Amino acid sequence: MITLFRKFLYGDYGEIEGGTLATSSSREWPLWEVFIRSKQGLDHKHVGSLHAADAAMAIENARDVYTRRMEGVSIWVVESKNIHASNPDDANALYDPANDKIYRHPTFYQLPDELKYM
Amino acid sequence: MDTITLAIQFQKKIDQDIKIEPRDWMPDEYRKTLIRQISQHAHSEVVGMLPEGNWITRAPSLRRKAILLAKVQDEAGHGLYLYSAAETLGITRDEMYQQLHTNKAKYSSIFNYPTISWADMGAIGWLVDGAAIMNQVPLSRCSYGPYARAMVRICKEESFHQRQGFEILLTLSKGNKAQQKMCQDAINRWWWPALMMFGPSDNDSPHTAQSMQWKIKRFTNDELRQKFVDVCAEQVKFLGMTLPDKDLKWNEAKQHYDFGPINWDEFWNVVKGNGPCNKERLSTRIQAWENGAWVREAALAYEEKKAARQYSYDTENKTNQVPVS
Numbered sequence: 371m372i373t374l375f376r377k378f379l380y381g382d383y384g385e386i387e388g389g390t391l392a393t394s395s396s397r398e399w400p401l402w403e404v405f406i407r408s409k410q411g412l413d414h415k416h417v418g419s420l421h422a423a424d425a426a427m428a429i430e431n432a433r434d435v436y437t438r439r440m441e442g443v444s445i446w447v448v449e450s451k452n453i454h455a456s457n458p459d460d461a462n463a464l465y466d467p468a469n470d471k472i473y474r475h476p477t478f479y480q481l482p483d484e485l486k487y488m
Numbered sequence: 489m490d491t492i493t494l495a496i497q498f499q500k501k502i503d504q505d506i507k508i509e510p511r512d513w514m515p516d517e518y519r520k521t522l523i524r525q526i527s528q529h530a531h532s533e534v535v536g537m538l539p540e541g542n543w544i545t546r547a548p549s550l551r552r553k554a555i556l557l558a559k560v561q562d563e564a565g566h567g568l569y570l571y572s573a574a575e576t577l578g579i580t581r582d583e584m585y586q587q588l589h590t591n592k593a594k595y596s597s598i599f600n601y602p603t604i605s606w607a608d609m610g611a612i613g614w615l616v617d618g619a620a621i622m623n624q625v626p627l628s629r630c631s632y633g634p635y636a637r638a639m640v641r642i643c644k645e646e647s648f649h650q651r652q653g654f655e656i657l658l659t660l661s662k663g664n665k666a667q668q669k670m671c672q673d674a675i676n677r678w679w680w681p682a683l684m685m686f687g688p689s690d691n692d693s694p695h696t697a698q699s700m701q702w703k704i705k706r707f708t709n710d711e712l713r714q715k716f717v718d719v720c721a722e723q724v725k726f727l728g729m730t731l732p733d734k735d736l737k738w739n740e741a742k743q744h745y746d747f748g749p750i751n752w753d754e755f756w757n758v759v760k761g762n763g764p765c766n767k768e769r770l771s772t773r774i775q776a777w778e779n780g781a782w783v784r785e786a787a788l789a790y791e792e793k794k795a796a797r798q799y800s801y802d803t804e805n806k807t808n809q810v811p812v813s
Contacts (some may be wrong), residue, residue, distance in 0.1 A: 397788055398580060398581060418641075423791040424787075435569075438561070
């Protein structure tokens, strides 16, 4: 059903031999994912993607596209094909072990209301 | 799991307002509809730079010139956000460009009208960007995650576009007779095409029902158009100008403005490629793409040469083994 499209989706790297598609005839610049730290003290957050010939160009382009209004103080770029992703279809099985362990949460424990600072 | 079960689960997620993300299962038609809509939207942002680019070198002051440059740069950025969102659905950037350049993909017809005076920069900001915002705000709640996130970013930036446009018209409206005439003339020419931006009337819009069910669209074309008319009919008073519609009248019973019939023949004619600037816009776009070919190739060749030398770019040169966060 998805074979109509030539591009492989995020996280498909490695599932196709060699990591590239034989049918891709165009000389498109590779795709990069952009992560931005909006201010010191916060995590980098995924903001989008762009095409660039290399990492230096990807950072410069990310600067021009994603930080025009002072949205960031630090930029990461990762070539999209290097991002490995979990499969959403496996979500049930993958996160199942966490489901029945409510004793990991502090609210699981019944303690007297009078008890302070705990 | 069979397709029918998947489709039922998919619709259930949509009904619960759970966003669809790139790797989730989705019906082929949903994917196709989104690719069509998002790429068309991206093309509109890119072609939308052309009518305004026309005035960058002739802006009346340095302030206006800097603003116009920033606005046009924003539009390039908006095109990129949207192309990226479409790419998560499995189409390549080059394929989308090719569809645009071979006339297989459409862009908003509004950009096939000429920008003949400086006041047009004002009217475009106020009316064209205003109509776009009206469309885009609900799209930022669209069911497809990457599209919705792109729209949030775009809407934030778009607000400056509309305000700077209104400011241009406001300045002209306080100017001399010739400037006021220019202001009214621009409003006259952009009003109806701006109304057409919302697309055909609900009765002639076959995809609307499906798109609403999938929560790609949240309002119908006519609902959004009515909202736009109501807002503009009030805003135009601040300019001391009028909208070119003799049927425009407040309807107390409906609590909306009534407005005259839209010339749909003109709309379809421009969509089909016979607008004043269709050919010029497309050929400018193709020329830009072709003139950039050597840059794209040179950058790739340079990267390949560097890779062959085992050179790796690293901002700090030696921190590869240390966690970066």
